[in-house]
Amino acid sequence: MSQQEWTVYLSGEIHSDWRERIIEGARAAGLDADFVSPVTNHDDSDNCGVAILGAEENDFWKDRKGAGVNAIRTQTLIRRADMVVVRFGDKYKQWNAAFDAGMAAALGKPMITLHDPNLNHALKEVDGAALAVAETPEQVVQVLTYAMTGKL
DSSP: OOOOOEEEEEEEOOSSSHHHHHHHHHHHTTOOEEEEOSOOOHHHHHHHHHHHHOOOSSHHHHHHHHHHHHHHHHHHHHHHOSEEEEEOOSSSOOHHHHHHHHHHHHTTOOEEEEOOGGGTTTTHHHHHHOSEEESSHHHHHHHHHHHHHSOO
């Protein structure tokens, strides 16, 4: 299989270096991949709606504005992606990652989920929609390498 550039959307947890490990591993493997993601600056992501569209007194509407503005980016990038990787961490509830996983599944995008084994039960439905369930970023790189080049 000849290699062509793939766009890989990296969704989910923002409190660890998993994205960097995947990107660095893919570069080291010589993969022709473009990596995209949601905005990973927590404050920017939370406040983009009110910063752009105006202040809100009620947190519900503040969050609603932010979610909508963020969804413009995430939905567009997921639609354009060749592959979606969704990371679920232990410390925080990544509801946005669950939404991204559902969207990827609904669009028929190949998806890899990435999480610790202690989340297997909680994520069984999400994992059921994934084509691979990885425990480490390095496993994700190995799946990408095989998928993109046909080589182990």
